[in-house]
Amino acid sequence: MKAFAALFLLAAAQSAPDFRDIAKEAGLTASFPNGGEKTKEYIIETTGSGVAFIDYDNDGYPDIFVLSGDGGTNRMYHNDRNGRFTDVTASLGLTSSGWAEGVCAGDYDNDGYTDLFVTYWGRNRLYRNLGGQRFEDVTAKAGLTQDRVRYNTGCAFLDYDGDRHLDLFVANYLKFDFATTPKAGSNPYCFYRGMAVNCGPRGLPFETNLLYHNKGDGTFEDVSVKSGIAKANGHYSLAVLAQDVNDDGRPDIYVVGDQTAATLFINQGDGTFTEEAVMRGVAFDENGRELSGMGLASADYDGDGRLDIFRSDFSDERSLLYRNTGDGQFDDVTMAAGLARNTRFVNWGCAFLDFENSGWKGLVVVNGHVFPEVDRQNIDIHSRDHATLYRNTGKGTFEDISGEAGPAFAARHSARGLATADIDNDGTLEILANNQNEPPSLWKQSRPAAGHWLLLRLVGTRSNRSAIGARVAVTAGGRTQIDEVRSGGSYLSQNDLRLHFGLGAATRADSISVRWPSGAKTVVKDVDAGRVVTITEKGV
Amino acid sequence: MNADERGSKRVAYLRLSAFICGSFLASLLAAFPLLAADSPTEQGVAAFQQGRYLEASRLLEDALRADPRDEPARTFLALARAATGHCGDAVADLADRFQKSPDPLLARLAGLALAQCFIAQEQTAKALPIAAQLEARYPGDADVLYLSARVHMRAFNDATRRMFASTPASYRVNQLSAEIFETQNKFAEAAAEYRKAIEKNPRAIDLHFRLGRAILLESHSPEALAKAQTEFEAELALNAGDAAAEFQIGQIHNACGRPDEALRHFRKALDLSPDFPEAALAVGRMRVQAKQYAEAIPLLERVVGMQPANEPAHYSLMMAYRNSGQLEKARREQQVLEKLQRPPEGEFTDFLKRLGEKAPTQ
Numbered sequence: 001m002k003a004f005a006a007l008f009l010l011a012a013a014q015s016a017p018d019f020r021d022i023a024k025e026a027g028l029t030a031s032f033p034n035g036g037e038k039t040k041e042y043i044i045e046t047t048g049s050g051v052a053f054i055d056y057d058n059d060g061y062p063d064i065f066v067l068s069g070d071g072g073t074n075r076m077y078h079n080d081r082n083g084r085f086t087d088v089t090a091s092l093g094l095t096s097s098g099w100a101e102g103v104c105a106g107d108y109d110n111d112g113y114t115d116l117f118v119t120y121w122g123r124n125r126l127y128r129n130l131g132g133q134r135f136e137d138v139t140a141k142a143g144l145t146q147d148r149v150r151y152n153t154g155c156a157f158l159d160y161d162g163d164r165h166l167d168l169f170v171a172n173y174l175k176f177d178f179a180t181t182p183k184a185g186s187n188p189y190c191f192y193r194g195m196a197v198n199c200g201p202r203g204l205p206f207e208t209n210l211l212y213h214n215k216g217d218g219t220f221e222d223v224s225v226k227s228g229i230a231k232a233n234g235h236y237s238l239a240v241l242a243q244d245v246n247d248d249g250r251p252d253i254y255v256v257g258d259q260t261a262a263t264l265f266i267n268q269g270d271g272t273f274t275e276e277a278v279m280r281g282v283a284f285d286e287n288g289r290e291l292s293g294m295g296l297a298s299a300d301y302d303g304d305g306r307l308d309i310f311r312s313d314f315s316d317e318r319s320l321l322y323r324n325t326g327d328g329q330f331d332d333v334t335m336a337a338g339l340a341r342n343t344r345f346v347n348w349g350c351a352f353l354d355f356e357n358s359g360w361k362g363l364v365v366v367n368g369h370v371f372p373e374v375d376r377q378n379i380d381i382h383s384r385d386h387a388t389l390y391r392n393t394g395k396g397t398f399e400d401i402s403g404e405a406g407p408a409f410a411a412r413h414s415a416r417g418l419a420t421a422d423i424d425n426d427g428t429l430e431i432l433a434n435n436q437n438e439p440p441s442l443w444k445q446s447r448p449a450a451g452h453w454l455l456l457r458l459v460g461t462r463s464n465r466s467a468i469g470a471r472v473a474v475t476a477g478g479r480t481q482i483d484e485v486r487s488g489g490s491y492l493s494q495n496d497l498r499l500h501f502g503l504g505a506a507t508r509a510d511s512i513s514v515r516w517p518s519g520a521k522t523v524v525k526d527v528d529a530g531r532v533v534t535i536t537e538k539g540v
Numbered sequence: 541m542n543a544d545e546r547g548s549k550r551v552a553y554l555r556l557s558a559f560i561c562g563s564f565l566a567s568l569l570a571a572f573p574l575l576a577a578d579s580p581t582e583q584g585v586a587a588f589q590q591g592r593y594l595e596a597s598r599l600l601e602d603a604l605r606a607d608p609r610d611e612p613a614r615t616f617l618a619l620a621r622a623a624t625g626h627c628g629d630a631v632a633d634l635a636d637r638f639q640k641s642p643d644p645l646l647a648r649l650a651g652l653a654l655a656q657c658f659i660a661q662e663q664t665a666k667a668l669p670i671a672a673q674l675e676a677r678y679p680g681d682a683d684v685l686y687l688s689a690r691v692h693m694r695a696f697n698d699a700t701r702r703m704f705a706s707t708p709a710s711y712r713v714n715q716l717s718a719e720i721f722e723t724q725n726k727f728a729e730a731a732a733e734y735r736k737a738i739e740k741n742p743r744a745i746d747l748h749f750r751l752g753r754a755i756l757l758e759s760h761s762p763e764a765l766a767k768a769q770t771e772f773e774a775e776l777a778l779n780a781g782d783a784a785a786e787f788q789i790g791q792i793h794n795a796c797g798r799p800d801e802a803l804r805h806f807r808k809a810l811d812l813s814p815d816f817p818e819a820a821l822a823v824g825r826m827r828v829q830a831k832q833y834a835e836a837i838p839l840l841e842r843v844v845g846m847q848p849a850n851e852p853a854h855y856s857l858m859m860a861y862r863n864s865g866q867l868e869k870a871r872r873e874q875q876v877l878e879k880l881q882r883p884p885e886g887e888f889t890d891f892l893k894r895l896g897e898k899a900p901t902q
Contacts, residue, residue: 194725278874281859286825288855288877315760329862336829338797344760380760397797400762 016401017355017449019389019408019431023442027085028077034069034416034436038372041184043200044099044121044176045069046370047153047238050417050492051349051434052103054114055079056092057132060532062421062496064432066440067100067118074100074118079423093134098122102417102492104240106157107465108166109218114466114497119152119170143219144168144212151176151207154240156488158251159464159517160227160267165214166464166487169229171237171255172207174200193379197371201236201258209237209255209263211273223271229253232275235260239491241296243307243484244471245280246328249519251469254282256293256311266328281330282309282322291317295418295491299352299361300482301337302396305473307484310339312347312365312491315381319347319365338397339363342388344381346370349418349491353429357451357502359479360392366433366491368414384412387433408443415441421496425532427453429500434493452503452529454512458485459536462518467537469517472499476529477506503529580606581613588620596620611637615646619653627657638670648678655687664698667691711740715747718754727758748775749785756788765792783813790822799826817843817850825856833864851880 023029035045049067056063061079068074074096077085089095099121105114113129126142127135139145146152151173157166181204185196189203211229212220224230235257245252250267254277257263261283265273277283285291292314298307306324313319321337322330334340345367352361365388372383389405390398402409413435423430423444431443454474458467470485483499503509507529514522516537527533584599600617603610618633634657637650651674658667671688678684704713718733734751737744752771755764769792775785790805803826809819820843827836837860843853858873 278877279858279862279870281862284855286856287852288858288881289852290881325863331829331859331863333829335794335802336797336799340795340797341762341765342760 016404016406017389018406018446019443020406020446021408021411021441022083022444023439026083026442027087028064028066028440028442030075030087031072031437031439032066032068032075032434033071036372037437040198040370040372042176042178042181043174043198043204044151044178046198047101047173048416048436048492049100049434050102050490050494051419051432051440052105052116052494053419053421053423053432053496054105054116054494055496056114056116056129056135058113059132061425062423062498064423064440064442065094065103065116065494066432066434067103067417067492068096069436070097070099073097081424083424091134093136094127096125101152102154102171102488103494104155104157104168104488105466105494105497106166106468106487108157108168108214110164110465112465117155117157117168117170119155119492121151121176122149124150124152124170138218141218143221149177152210153238154255154488154492156240156242156253156486157464157466157468158242158253158487159214159469160211160251160253160273161213161271162250162517162519163214163216164460164462164464164518165216166466166468167214168212168220169240169242169253169488170210170212171240172209173238173258174236175205175207176200192371192374193377195371195373195376197373201260206234206236208233209235213271226271228272228274229265232263232265235263237263238294239296239311240488241298241309241486242469242488243298243486244469245307245324247306249515251517252328254296254309256296258292258294258314259290261290262293262311280328281332285318285320286332286334291320294346294348295350295365296489297350297352297363298484298486298489301352301361301363301392301398303360303394303479303481305480305482307482310350310352310363312350315344315346315369318343319350333396336396338399339390342400345385345388347388348416349433349493351418351420351431351490351495353420353431354451354453354500354502355389355429355445355449356391357427357449357453357504358392358394359451359477359481359502359504359506360394361502362392363390363398364388364418364420364431365390366413366415366418368416368436372414382412384414386410386412387415406446408441411441413438413441416491417493418490419493419495420500421498422455422500425455427455427500427530449502451505452507454501454503454509454527454529455532456499456501456512457497457532457534458499458514459534460516460518461537461539462520463516463537466497467514467516468497471515473511473513473515474501474503474509475511475513476501476503476509498532579603581610581616584613584620585616588616588623593620593623597624611641611643612646615641615650619649622653622657625660627661631657638673644677648674648681648684651677652683652687655691659691659694662698664691664695668695709740711737711744711747714740715744715750718750722750722754722757725757727754730754731758743778745779745782746775748772748778749782749788752785752788762796765796768792781812783809783816783819786812787816787819787822790819794822794826799829802826815846817847817853820846821850821853821856824853824860828856828860828863831863833860836860837864849880851877854880 034048048069052065053062063079064077075089078088102119115129116127118125126139128138153173154171182199190199208230210224211227213223237255237257241254252267253265255263264277293311295312297310308324309322321334323333346369347365350365354361367385369383375383389402391401415433417434419432420429428449433441460467467485468487473482509527512524580599580603584596587596597620600613603613615637618630621630634650634654641647655667655670671691674684714733714737718730721730731754738747748771752768755768772785772788786805786809790802793802806822824836824839840857854877858870861870
């Protein structure tokens with residue numbers, strides 16, 4: 001009987017998933033403005049915005065936060081646990097205006113409630129979560145007010161100095177001002193395929209990234225220069241991935257940029273970072289060419305115990321898969337992994353996710369062009385395009401199954417941010433995407449994923465409360481899978497902080513091992529599958 | 541000569557005067573500042589500078605009658621005649637001044653006008669060597685380069701017109717049409733013309749290769765890869781020694797995640813053409829991925845030897861050194877790469893720098 005069940009699971013795992021957009025039924029009907037639809041005059045209209053899954057009220061169900069461009073407000077939707085979400089923006093004090101770009105989550109004050117940081121072209125906002133009842137804008141109080149208008153993009157909380165207090169990294173795209181930015185067609189960098197389009201990023205002034213140290217008293221200090229982060233100039237930074245890249249127990253920071261080399265800041269353990277992207281193999285594509293990096297995702301796609309990196313890029317470029325070969329060195333394996341065939345999309349939000357609970361993480365990427373004018377060309381690059389879903393074959397390769405993955409993957413949007421979470425705790429992950437000038441998409445499979453699963457919620461005590469930076473290894477069915485709790489990521493977005501593991505035919509995990517940011521280790525044995533498990537770090 | 545031809549000739553002469561006047565005025569003014577014009581030569585040059593070409597011709601003819609050895613008068617008379625469409629009267633003097641004038645400025649002006657006259661007279665074959673001489677004598681001169689581009693464009697247009705008129709049914713007409721479409725980024729139209737050419741001459745070399753390439757450039761769809769592969773294979777069936785077709789097939793296999801097949805074709809391309817840098821780079825890169833550094837590194841070193849400015853080759857060599865533990869060599873390659881990646885200095889770079897320095901209002 002057991003053998004039969006295993007066979008059934010394997011067979012089911014091979015049939016394509018059927019993703020449907022349930023946003024409307026779920027109550028996500030508000031549209032989120034983000035610049036022009038037919039034409040975009042300025043680059044600011046092209047880059048927004050992110051989304052987040054965050055359980056702000058600790059009820060065990062991820063809520064939804066969607067960012068808006070100018071002319072709308074960011075919105076928080078409470079998960080009503082019945083397939084519907086209620087807009088609670090106003091009651092939580094989150095009504096906003098301006099060009100919101102990115103979002104990242106973390107309990108920066110260790111009070112047990114997840115806080116939010118929202119980046120803007122303009123003034124960033126740190127929202128302190130007041131017991132899940134309300135958010136307070138504490139930006140000024142926390143010392144995060146900026147001395148000038150900045151084009152802030154991706155962000156991530158991370159505890160880079162291991163003091164239990166979450167620090168904050170903020171990527172910056174470029175210097176932008178409506179008054180001084182050249183008009184479409186006014187220099188050679190304001191053309192695309194012969195059409196005059198909005199200018200940039202090339203030709204616009206660079207801006208440097210920011211690192212804020214959390215002083216532990218509710219305030220932050222700008223340590224961008226002191227830490228070495230500001231040394232790296234000449235990058236149009238967008239997405240951020242904060243994780244331990246070289247497996248030394250300290251979080252590093254990887255940032256992809258538009259039309260410029262990516263940067264990898266390796267944490268030296270003394271409050272400073274060194275930029276090492278080129279030699280570590282994650283600055284360029286295999287030709288040593290600077291691409292337009294948009295989004296980032298990380299997973300151990302090949303099961304070798306190391307976290308690899310996927311970056312989404314522009315049309316006529318390849319999105320890249322960098323395989324971690326150990327010690328934080330990477331090889332571009334895009335071709336060998338079968339990810340080189342789609343080059344017509346401008347890729348944005350992306351995530352590794354085990355949508356079949358097979359134990360192998362697939363990959364989802366949302367798309368949409370920065371120049372709506374491209375539709376006038378009647379070519380196979382479109383302003384709005386469908387998303388891409390790749391199945392992980394478990395043999396180091398991926399196959400594009402977008403065409404058979406349900407109507408959600410046929411719908412065309414100009415999407416940007418993407419995040420994943422299990423909104424109903426049934427073990428099957430959902431996908432949320434921010435579509436420019438449309439309501440967001442919320443994709444759910446019409447039938448549960450076939451394999452078994454575990455959802456892990458980690459609570460730090462000696463480490464930061466959100467356990468950001470905790471490395472987890474789950475052993476089940478003869479395999480060990482790893483992952484890390486991350487703030488930020490994807491394209492200017494935030495996945496659920498809980499970690500999801502598909503277990504395939506295994507009905508239990510033999511062990512779950514957690515390496516906490518504090519250095520402490522927790523091992524839990526024999527955990528039944530099919531449930532949400534909370535693991536709390538042992539106190540002092 | 542029909543009305544259209546007469547019209548176009550008239551336009552050519554009118555443009556000739558505009559060209560001479562517009563392009564050369566700055567240098568003319570620099571060489572012959574407008575002074576009080578006492579002699580007929582000075583008055584003639586002044587009239588020329590002010591665009592009164594007929595008056596200039598008359599004054600300069602007077603000057604030459606008075607002194608047949610007056611070189612500026614002879615040169616400007618020829619220029620004035622050219623500007624008024626009297627190239628027939630001007631060509632001999634322009635040719636003489638272009639070859640013999642000791643004043644490089646006057647020689648340059650004469651050469652430019654001479655080439656223009658030949659274009660206007662539809663004697664492109666005579667204009668071509670003048671343009672070549674001008675380029676050799678005045679390298680980096682924008683007026684000279686512009687004229688040279690015009691002459692070559694005219695030569696191309698003339699040859700194309702002759703071909704379309706005398707052999708309209710030839711597959712070469714379709715091939716050339718396709719190549720023109722390619723330069724205009726109209727790859728679907730190019731592919732259609734290549735198909736017509738293949739239909740007319742199924743055994744012609746290079747058509748399938750070019751069709752395959754147009755298909756790849758036309759579409760981003762994964763299906764296009766298979767279609768293009770068919771064409772490259774058809775090219776190989778006609779010409780088994782086509783290293784470029786072998787290479788393209790290798791690229792397609794690589795993009796489709798079939799590394800073993802890709803490597804086989806890359807190797808074949810390299811066997812067929814041992815100095816094919818792209819093929820050597822592709823084999824080298826794949827051997828790096830397979831950790832076969834002893835084979836990969838010499839290949840990549842050979843590519844950077846052949847093409848010292850080949851950025852992909854330097855990057856691949858850097859990765860090969862890194863992965864094989866030769867960190868010092870890897871760092872050296874990184875430095876070379878950084879140097880190569882620096883944007884070139886030039887007019888446009890300066891323009892962008894200025895733009896970059898102008899920080900937006902904060």
